[in-house]
Amino acid sequence: MGASLPPKEANLFKLIVKSYETKQYKKGLKAADAILKKFPDHGETLSMKGLTLNCMDRKPEAYELVRLGLKNDLKSHVCWHVYGLLYRSDREYREAIKCYRNALRIDPDNIEILRDLSLLQAQMRDLAGFVETRQQLLTLKPNHRMNWIGFAVSHHLNSNASKAIDILEAYEGTLEDDYPPENERCEHGEMLLYKISLLEECGLLEKALKELRKKEFKIVDRLSYKEEEVSLLVKLNSFEEGEKLYRVLLAMNPDNYKYYEGLQKCVGLHSKTGQYSSDEIDKLDALYKSLGEQYTWSSAVKRIPLDFLVAEKFRDAADSYIRPLLTKGVPSLFSDLSPLYDHPGKANILEKLVLGLEESLKKTGGYPGKSEKEPPSTLMWTLFYLAQHYDRRGQYDVALVKIEEAMQHTPTVIDLYSVKSKILKHAGDFAAAAALADEARCMDLADRYVNSQCVKRMLQADQVSLAEKTAVLFTKDGDQHNNLHDMQCMWYELASGESYLRQNEVGRALKKFLGVEKHYADITEDQFDFHSYCLRKMTLRAYIEMLRFQDRLHAHAYFRKAAAGAIRCYIKLYDSPPTSSTEEDDELAKMPASQKKKLRQKQRKAEARAKKEAEVKNEEANVGVSKYGKRNVKTVDPDPNGEKLLQVEDPLMEAGKYLKLLQKHSPDHLETHLLSFEVNIRKQKILLALQALKHLVQLDAENPDSHRCLIRFFHKVASRPVPTTDSEKLISGVLEAERPSFSQLHGKSLMEANTVFFEQHKDSLMHRAAVAEMIYCLEPNKKAEAITLIQESLNNSPISSNGSLGSMKEWKLKDCVAVHKILVSTFDDRDAALRWKKRCGEEFPYSTYFEGSLCSTQTNAAASKAEENGGISNGKIEKLDAMKNLAII
Numbered sequence: 016m017g018a019s020l021p022p023k024e025a026n027l028f029k030l031i032v033k034s035y036e037t038k039q040y041k042k043g044l045k046a047a048d049a050i051l052k053k054f055p056d057h058g059e060t061l062s063m064k065g066l067t068l069n070c071m072d073r074k075p076e077a078y079e080l081v082r083l084g085l086k087n088d089l090k091s092h093v094c095w096h097v098y099g100l101l102y103r104s105d106r107e108y109r110e111a112i113k114c115y116r117n118a119l120r121i122d123p124d125n126i127e128i129l130r131d132l133s134l135l136q137a138q139m140r141d142l143a144g145f146v147e148t149r150q151q152l153l154t155l156k157p158n159h160r161m162n163w164i165g166f167a168v169s170h171h172l173n174s175n176a177s178k179a180i181d182i183l184e185a186y187e188g189t190l191e192d193d194y195p196p197e198n199e200r201c202e203h204g205e206m207l208l209y210k211i212s213l214l215e216e217c218g219l220l221e222k223a224l225k226e227l228r229k230k231e232f233k234i235v236d237r238l239s240y241k242e243e244e245v246s247l248l249v250k251l252n253s254f255e256e257g258e259k260l261y262r263v264l265l266a267m268n269p270d271n272y273k274y275y276e277g278l279q280k281c282v283g284l285h286s287k288t289g290q291y292s293s294d295e296i297d298k299l300d301a302l303y304k305s306l307g308e309q310y311t312w313s314s315a316v317k318r319i320p321l322d323f324l325v326a327e328k329f330r331d332a333a334d335s336y337i338r339p340l341l342t343k344g345v346p347s348l349f350s351d352l353s354p355l356y357d358h359p360g361k362a363n364i365l366e367k368l369v370l371g372l373e374e375s376l377k378k379t380g381g382y383p384g385k386s387e388k389e390p391p392s393t394l395m396w397t398l399f400y401l402a403q404h405y406d407r408r409g410q411y412d413v414a415l416v417k418i419e420e421a422m423q424h425t426p427t428v429i430d431l432y433s434v435k436s437k438i439l440k441h442a443g444d445f446a447a448a449a450a451l452a453d454e455a456r457c458m459d460l461a462d463r464y465v466n467s468q469c470v471k472r473m474l475q476a477d478q479v480s481l482a483e484k485t486a487v488l489f490t491k492d493g494d495q496h497n498n499l500h501d502m503q504c505m506w507y508e509l510a511s512g513e514s515y516l517r518q519n520e521v522g523r524a525l526k527k528f529l530g531v532e533k534h535y536a537d538i539t540e541d542q543f544d545f546h547s548y549c550l551r552k553m554t555l556r557a558y559i560e561m562l563r564f565q566d567r568l569h570a571h572a573y574f575r576k577a578a579a580g581a582i583r584c585y586i587k588l589y590d591s592p593p594t595s596s597t598e599e600d601d602e603l604a605k606m607p608a609s610q611k612k613k614l615r616q617k618q619r620k621a622e623a624r625a626k627k628e629a630e631v632k633n634e635e636a637n638v639g640v641s642k643y644g645k646r647n648v649k650t651v652d653p654d655p656n657g658e659k660l661l662q663v664e665d666p667l668m669e670a671g672k673y674l675k676l677l678q679k680h681s682p683d684h685l686e687t688h689l690l691s692f693e694v695n696i697r698k699q700k701i702l703l704a705l706q707a708l709k710h711l712v713q714l715d716a717e718n719p720d721s722h723r724c725l726i727r728f729f730h731k732v733a734s735r736p737v738p739t740t741d742s743e744k745l746i747s748g749v750l751e752a753e754r755p756s757f758s759q760l761h762g763k764s765l766m767e768a769n770t771v772f773f774e775q776h777k778d779s780l781m782h783r784a785a786v787a788e789m790i791y792c793l794e795p796n797k798k799a800e801a802i803t804l805i806q807e808s809l810n811n812s813p814i815s816s817n818g819s820l821g822s823m824k825e826w827k828l829k830d831c832v833a834v835h836k837i838l839v840s841t842f843d844d845r846d847a848a849l850r851w852k853k854r855c856g857e858e859f860p861y862s863t864y865f866e867g868s869l870c871s872t873q874t875n876a877a878a879s880k881a882e883e884n885g886g887i888s889n890g891k892i893e894k895l896d897a898m899k900n901l902a903i904i
Contacts (some may be wrong), residue, residue, distance in 0.1 A: 020057065024050045031063045035070070043067045058088025062097040069101055077101060092122035094414035099131065106540055107137050124155055133165065134546045142173040160186070164206065165550050171559065176213045183210045195233070202235040202553035211243055220251050238267070249280055257281040260721075269310035275319055276342075278302075291323050300325055321355060330364050337369070338382055340395045342389060346430045348396075350402040356407055366404060373397045395424045395431075402434055411442035411861060429458045429465060436472055443828045443862030445476035447871035456485070463489050467506075474510040477518055482511065503534045505573045512580050516587075521655030525584040529660070531577035532673070535568060570680040578673040582690045585663075585670035588699060593661050670694050685714050685721070692724050696731065701746055704728060705753060714755060721784035722772050723756065726765050726789040733765075766793055773804075780805075781828055784834050788841055803846045805834060806854070829854045832864055 020028060027046045034043030039717065047064035050057060059285040061084030068448055069077035081101050085094045099114030115132040119125065129152050136145040149169040153162040163186040171179040183206070195203035214223035224247045227240070234240045241264055248257040264274045279285040284299050291299065303320045310316050317336050324332050333352075340348045357363045373385040376394040400423035404415035416433045425431070430457035440448040452472040456465050473482035483499075486507055490498035499507055504638055512527030542565050548666045549558035568574070654660070663669050677687040683738035708728050711721040738744045754760060759768050769789045776782030787801040838848040852865050860867035867873065 018706065020050070020054065028060060028063070031060070031067070035063065035067055037068070040067050040071050056087050059091055059093045059097075060084070060090075066097045066100060069104060074105075085805055088434065089119060092118040092125060092128065095121065096125075096128050096131075099128075103131075103135065106137050111135055112139070112141075126152065127156060130157070130547070133169075134543065137169075137172070137546045138543050144168070145169045146173050163189075163551050164553065164555065168550065168558070170234045171213065172562065176216050178218065180210065180796055183213070188595055197629060198703040200233070202233050204551040205235055205555060207234055208236065208239055208243065209553075209559075212556055215243075215247065215250075222252065223247055245277060246387050249277060254281040254283070260817065265306070265310070269306075269313035270315045272315055272319070275306075281791075289322060291681065296323055296325065296328075299498065300328065318351065321352070324356075325360075329361060330368060333365060334368055337400075338372070341372070342393050342398070344392050344396050346396075346399070349400050349407075351581045355394045362404075362408065366401075367399055369397060369404065373401065378687065392425065395421050395428070398424065399431060399434065402438065404442055406434075406438045409441075411438055414438045415442075424702060426460075426614065429455050429462070432458070433465065433468055436468070438470060439861065440475060441828075443859050443864060443867070444870045445472070446859075446863055449473045449476040449478055450871070453485075462490075471510060474507075477514045478520075479514050481512055482507075482514075500530055503537070505534060505577075506530050509573060509576050509580070512577070514582065516580065521584050521587055522661045523655075525581060525660045526654070526657035528580040528584065530583065531573060535571070535574050535577075541566060569676050569681065575677065575681050578677050579690060581673050582670045582677075582694065585666040586690075586693055586697070588661065588663070588666040589670075592666075649713060665692055666699050676775075682710070683714070685711065685718060688714065689720055689724065692728075696728070701732070702749060705750065709753075709756075712759075717776070719776075719779075719781045722759075722769075722782075722783050723788060725759060726769060727792060729754065729760065731794060748792070766790075769793070778825075781830050784837055788837060791842060798842060798844070802838065802842060802844060804837070806847065808849055828859050828862060828864075833861065835865075 027050050030046045031043045031050075034040065034046065044064065044067055047060055049068065050060045050065070051793065054060065062081050063084075065077040065080030065084065068080065074620060078101065081094070081098050085091075085098055088094050095114050095118035097721065099111040099118065101113035102114060112135050115128055115135070118128050119132070120127065129148055133145060133148040133152065136142075136148060146166075146169040149162070149166040153166045156162055163182065167179040167182040167186070170176070170182065207226075211223050211227050212221075214226060227234075227244055227247065231240065242259060243448050245257050245264065247259040248254075248260065258278060261274055261278040261281060263270070265278065271771065276285065279299070281301075281521070282298075284291075284295055284302065284304065286295075300320060303316055307313075307316045317332075320327065320332050337352075345351075352365065353367065355373060373394070375381065376389060376397060378426055379575075382389060398417050402414045402418035402421065405411070415435070418431060418438060421428075422431045422435070425477040430765055432451055436448045436451040439445075439451060441897070449469070449472040452465075452469040456462075459465055466485060470486045472480045473485060486499060486504075490502065508527045509529050512524045514526035515521075515527065542561065545558065546559060549555065549561075569578075578745075628679060650777070653711065670690075671694060673706045674687075674691055677684075688707045688710040692704050692711065695701075695703040695707060700784075705728065708724050711718070711724055715721055730751055736748045759772070761773065769786055773786040776786075784805050787804045789803070790797050790801040831851075834849055835851050836850055839845055841846075856862065856865040856867045858871040859865055863870045863872050
């Protein structure tokens, strides 16, 4: 409070502070204006008025008043503190810290400013400063529990867990023997568990166990107590005690997989790789049989043995596990058993087993060896499982036959339509998959999950506007498009961004990817409120875990996808910059009159559509009223189509911002270094490109993309002019010294290295495509030879037997699409691309990309032609009906 104010105004100033704290901003403004009438230059009142206006979303006025107040009273800690609070509200944390430090120079023992400073230091991970500030707070107020705990946590975060233990023990020394009182037992118990976790982190396991048992009666969370105790026992190799305790935990929750894993460790039957000897398998089998007798209702005790049992024992256990779930009708059965498909031979056993069940159900109505009849739905769920089984193995024709049979049996089950949609998606018919997913959605309009699946299929089919209309059915009233962003619906934004990028709408794609990046920035900011809350509520273990999660937040898969998508957009912008209006006019002048007319018509339609959308949005904004009668204040997006994002001066510099985050948080992903290579080779940053190349080779030297980058890099280096400047000579020297470190190039020319790579991977489609690209890159006159290498010397042969109903092919649809794009873009050979498309259309008959004979676009065309001709003769009607059954039209 300003010392120069008379008593009446001083009381008014106290009222301003109280009104700010209680969020009575109008009352505070009234009091501030009363003071400023008599003392218009009073700095602290000006600052507090500015802070109040900031809370009322009047930021420009707020900053102006706070700066004026500071100018009038530079030696006031209140003015500096308020300036810091203003910066903090705008997430300008570094500037806020500077303001707080200036305030502390004037009033070094101000508890409130020190507390606010410590929160910002924790947020910014200024851990040394955090320790210093928390120590100062403890010194000023040692009788406050939160100051002791905050000081301990600061040392823990600063990698000094032993010091944190000492502080907690010193704090316990200040407590009476009968502490805590009844109303603080939970908080104190949490503090003790936190101390035990610190002892465990320091490797003091025996001391941790002793301390845990000593303070048992003070720990309220009994489950955490037991889990911590058994964890310490296992680490101390006290397996007998650990086994007893794990059995107690299993009695509490017999479906917890971690407890079973811990029990296996205690009895010496745990393997990290999942590989066991026959003797170990027999012991495990006996263990789980005895557990199964104890916990007859547990699903986990029946499922876990399927991971280690083999041959006949596996078949018998799978049979007894599968039968009741098919009878009950559990849709997630295949998802449950899906990990077993990675175990050699188990997929074939499951296939024969379920086919046997299907045959028996069709013949007798019951399971093999059983006289009881099964409900009719059991056959449907068996067919449902088989459809997913064949989908997993790439036999889409058989999968579609099975799912169609299930749909004819019971046409009202939504899961059948969803799975058929999934099969068609895997087979490459995205349009039919979207149509079928929409049919499933319409069967239950209140199911958000089915709606989300439908939206995904629509986005995969590049039906973005339809997907958006479907997605917003589950958003709040008002501006529905913005609700999707406000809800942080990242899967939707990523999928729509990828769809826009496929359609070459770079601005819209970039907007979606950057929207996801903003969500992660918001998540980082959201931790701020927990710095004081968790210390107050003593949720210390969860707090530390949350901070560590935040430190690795940008390693999350969604952020990685968004950052990679944004970088690809910027690379595309650099390679194909948007044309200016003059360039567009020049191109238009060169066009024939007929094409000009079509283009103008298209532009007029686009403008009319955009105008109509804007009018609709304006109308919604004008009439937007919530159910409580209050007007909805909506922020209008000034750049809904991302057009301003396309006007960036240096796309590669923008790409570099996200590349740094990927390099820091996702260095073990190949895509990170592929993007780094592509960006730096375009920026002519040769040494940074070399660094990315070394990472690629280190992570996966046999990857076709790594091979492409290796050959491209050294081909580019060889074509550089003779170095003249000192820096160029230095770079040249580094490249000469580094080339021998690549074993692929040791003693070989680039063409020889390419040939060796081909010999090592000649049976792989994508490796052959990479070799062909590099042949064309090194010797453009060998274009025909390179194309032949891809197209004519490789067959799509079976890679493994799949039982009685066919074989799984080696080629993947996405790889074949990638090869087609290479033929179009890299080789610029339309004839070769057409031949490849025709061949892949035969290999993937459901693919809309390759216009296969069974895809929805072809069957639609066939049906339309039949209607025009007035009918189809010679048995073709039956064939068309069969196509319709396999692919929804």
